[in-house]
Amino acid sequence: MTMPRFSLQGRRTLVTGASSGIGRAVALGLAEHGADVAIHHFGNESGARDVARTIGGNVPVFEADFTDSAATQAFADAVIEQCGRIDILIANAAIEHRLPWREVNDAHIDKHVASNFATLLTLTNRFVPPMMERGWGRVVATGSIMATRPRAETVVYASLKAAQLTAMQGIAREVGHRGVTMNVVSPGAIEIEANAVRYEDPAFRRAVVAKIPVGRQGRPEDLVGAFVFLCSDAAGYITGANIPVDGGWSIGDAPGALPQAAE
Template sequence: MTSDLLSLQGRRALVTGASSGIGRAVALALARHGAGVIVHHCGEAARARAVAEEIGGAISVMEADFTDTRATSAFADEVVARHGPIDILISNAAIERRLGWEDITPAHVEAHAAANFTALLTLAGRLVPLMSGRGWGRVVATGSVMACRPRAETAVYASLKAAQLTAVRAIARDVARHGVTMNVVSPGAIETEATAQRYSDAAFRKAVAAKIPAGRHGLPDDLVGAFVFLCSDAAGYITGADIPVDGGWTIGDAPGALPEASA
């Protein structure tokens, strides 16, 4: 039996980037706790349908490319037109394209800014006022430990994750009195479909594990508890928080860690 405090029965959740990785795991977990889920994807229709089938029932699958700000705006309008007010927004979709800082181009910055920052503001601007009007809402964004432990090849990605946290906190301060909470969950080194090739290298896995106090890298299922909790009534008095789910990595490297293991 699911605790009443953690029940999401009757809530409608939009999970962006839900076709794989962390988004997929969170979508499945919210559904297990009773939420109706809208599965967003970008160019991964088969994977998104598989997530919907795994959840079962009448699950909506919607596509949008968040690197295109006009497409994001149209998507936000379509969500409301098709589904009405959304109770829970999981802002998870993002891109991470590694590039040496000396090679960064305006196009590189613009794509990351659109997908990793502007999309959150666009969706929040359309969905959060409706939450406020109903007196209840939850926004949880996927952050990254790179916001506080950046690397040169992720300068743009890390900077925008830090900006995302600032934006979440700024808006959270304004809407808390209306029963809407906004928080960030910041993963550490997580193996997903997108990072599977890196983690297939035993030496890489060993180097990463050596840096993390918990002694291992993470998996998407390691994150879902934080997301479910923040979406529930149990977390109604938590807003503007950044919760690292990283095996302790933000505390500092594990004793005896190998130098410069990246994740």
């Protein structure tokens, strides 16, 4: 039985990037705790519809390319028109294109900035003020261990995850007294559909696992508890926080970690 303080019954929730991986797990987890969920995807209609069917009922499904600012604005308009209000925003969608740092170009930077940073500001600007007026709201963004343990080939992605945390904390200071909390959940090495092929390589898997104190890579389901907690009334006194869900990797490599281990 769901404890009342952790119940999300009746809370209207938008999860971006919800068609697979972490977003899918979080959308299902929030729905399990009573939230009315709307989901966003880009280019994965079948995955999004599968999530909607799994949740059951009337689950709105939206598609938008967050590298396009006009599309992001139109997406926000459509959500408001169809859902009426959003009580909980899960800012999960992001792109991570790896590129040697000496090959980084304007197009690479612009796409990451639009999708991984500007979209956060656009969506909070649209959804947070109404939350403030109602006196209750939650924004939880998916961060990354790379914000504090960056790699050269993901320098743009990692830098923007750090910027995301700064933005969330800055806004959190302004909206907390109106009942809106804003927090970040930062995964470590999580095996999802997008990187499943890499994890099929035994050498890669061993190298990753060797660095993680709990001794295994993460799964999307490992993150759900943190999101549910931060979205609930039980976490009403927590804002501007960054919760690592990384098997302890952020506190340091496991003893005996392989020096060549890669994320």
